[in-house]
Amino acid sequence: MNALRTPREVPGSAPGRGPATVRLDPTPVRPRGARRGRLSRRLQGVVLSLFGPIVLLGAWEALSRTATIDPRFWPAPSSLVATARDLVVEDGLLHDVRLSLVRVLGGFALGAIPGVALGLAMGLSWPVRALIMPLASTIYALPKIALLPLVIIALGLGEASKLAIVAISIFFLVVLNTMGGVLAIDRSYRDVARNLGASRLEVFVTVALPGALPAIFTGLRLALGFALTVIVGTEFLSSRDGGIGDLIWQSYQTLAIQKMFVGLFATAILGWALTAALDLVERLVIPWRQVD
Amino acid sequence: MAALAPVRPQTPLPARPVAPAAPVATPRALAGGQIVATGLGRRFEVADGWVDAIRDVDLAVAPGEFCVLVGPSGCGKTTLLRILAGLDRPTSGTLDLAGPAGGPPRNAMVFQGRSVFPWLTVRANVEYGLKLRGVGRRERRAVSDRLLETVGLAGFARTYPHQLSGGMRQRVAIARALAVDPDILLMDEPFGALDEQTRYLLQDELLRIWESTGKTVVFITHSIDEAITLADTIVVMGARPGTVKATIPVPFSRPRGLAQVRSDPASARIFEQVWGLLRDEVRDARAARGPVVLR
Numbered sequence: 237m238n239a240l241r242t243p244r245e246v247p248g249s250a251p252g253r254g255p256a257t258v259r260l261d262p263t264p265v266r267p268r269g270a271r272r273g274r275l276s277r278r279l280q281g282v283v284l285s286l287f288g289p290i291v292l293l294g295a296w297e298a299l300s301r302t303a304t305i306d307p308r309f310w311p312a313p314s315s316l317v318a319t320a321r322d323l324v325v326e327d328g329l330l331h332d333v334r335l336s337l338v339r340v341l342g343g344f345a346l347g348a349i350p351g352v353a354l355g356l357a358m359g360l361s362w363p364v365r366a367l368i369m370p371l372a373s374t375i376y377a378l379p380k381i382a383l384l385p386l387v388i389i390a391l392g393l394g395e396a397s398k399l400a401i402v403a404i405s406i407f408f409l410v411v412l413n414t415m416g417g418v419l420a421i422d423r424s425y426r427d428v429a430r431n432l433g434a435s436r437l438e439v440f441v442t443v444a445l446p447g448a449l450p451a452i453f454t455g456l457r458l459a460l461g462f463a464l465t466v467i468v469g470t471e472f473l474s475s476r477d478g479g480i481g482d483l484i485w486q487s488y489q490t491l492a493i494q495k496m497f498v499g500l501f502a503t504a505i506l507g508w509a510l511t512a513a514l515d516l517v518e519r520l521v522i523p524w525r526q527v528d
Numbered sequence: 529m530a531a532l533a534p535v536r537p538q539t540p541l542p543a544r545p546v547a548p549a550a551p552v553a554t555p556r557a558l559a560g561g562q563i564v565a566t567g568l569g570r571r572f573e574v575a576d577g578w579v580d581a582i583r584d585v586d587l588a589v590a591p592g593e594f595c596v597l598v599g600p601s602g603c604g605k606t607t608l609l610r611i612l613a614g615l616d617r618p619t620s621g622t623l624d625l626a627g628p629a630g631g632p633p634r635n636a637m638v639f640q641g642r643s644v645f646p647w648l649t650v651r652a653n654v655e656y657g658l659k660l661r662g663v664g665r666r667e668r669r670a671v672s673d674r675l676l677e678t679v680g681l682a683g684f685a686r687t688y689p690h691q692l693s694g695g696m697r698q699r700v701a702i703a704r705a706l707a708v709d710p711d712i713l714l715m716d717e718p719f720g721a722l723d724e725q726t727r728y729l730l731q732d733e734l735l736r737i738w739e740s741t742g743k744t745v746v747f748i749t750h751s752i753d754e755a756i757t758l759a760d761t762i763v764v765m766g767a768r769p770g771t772v773k774a775t776i777p778v779p780f781s782r783p784r785g786l787a788q789v790r791s792d793p794a795s796a797r798i799f800e801q802v803w804g805l806l807r808d809e810v811r812d813a814r815a816a817r818g819p820v821v822l823r
Contacts, residue, residue: 424639425642425645427615427637428637429660431613431636433660522647523688
């Protein structure tokens, strides 16, 4: 809240030479609860965050209906509602979403859990770090989808290869973020633990793990985005196995543009929901994280 | 690398008289640990040789004594304290530590700056050392309740540290160190980051706690005033390498208060004496181009 108001001429100042002093009028403190019809800060945030999507969808709707953009390729959002309903009822859209969700979550768990463990070990022990680091930074830079043929050769075309490619693609991301989190922990925290008699394992559990949690969650959030990208890409490539990527790709192949857009929206909503779920978990797991 | 120092009990030195007071923080016999360091050295390997962080340090701290180390930055005060805490090993000399009942003493260190675990509540921080020792929940709670009361944080048990001020956080660190009932309390500039008034307040509190428990304290500070206020003995250290330059007794009676020490003309004399020793050291340290590297 800005207390600075318009400077006002103070009586007695020389005429015509502007104010000699600047007076600050106080901003009265509003009594609690007496908001007088103004929206709370939280609600204002919700309204503002909805503003962007609504404007975008509104513009799209208008441009499509007036045929400013080709409605065959850019169907009006309102027309997609019916398609979405049909897809849910007749074509098993939810089944595809569930397939993708299971692949993302399964691969995420398979990659993130060992990733956190290895990252903690690398952060705590320099020999482990020296051993793994060159490998990790090399593979980290590799576009993981390039490994898909290899993974399919190793694990076949089924679900195993889909889980594996997701796990592989996020593993080193989680490892490096976790390691960075451990390395960033102030040395004095570890000294406190050792001084009070903590064993190596106890330092690991009571200092390294909680101290690295904020960085771990940063890594997990990035990893979730990666996992979604990779699973959609994988489903593009291994069609007929279902999933949202499959739906989008098949729709594109048959020029069922409306279905394709529904697939896109479903993917976006899935990504949003997964991120929101992770945020919730983070708030529960890291109650000490400062909120401004 | 030189042989590691044996850490073995020794016959106690004649103890300085410690002002007796009713124990509030620890219902235990008044006795602290004893420290005798002889020719203590710590050499670190650097890229092109070795650097002595401390060399030939002789230090004797009697049970129940409040010993304050002052010295310029980089004189190895923290290295010495870390060795006393068992967090580092000397590369030469011997260190003898004895608990009040013989046997190795317990020590607990209070670190400078951020050391209170941000992921634990105030209570869990205080109970941390006890939990490591497998002390039961009920007993832990009794200890943390008592200590939070002692340091004036009784209402903040369930608070997380980020919601506290710097002074309150250092109180938590002190309570956490006291919780394991140490014979020797090692404090590395615990009040260094605090504003002056908070610092005075905590100095008074520390004196009150110390006077009621009789623990041995080794306390590092940059502030000569702080040293005079707190110490039985001021140990002045010089830099490059870190050595003990002088040991100066502080004669004020106990219990003592900040205002009382300030107004005593003897404190000005001690100030002059300590600053006289430090001035050249600080000047040398500023002129130095880097550490003295032994090849």
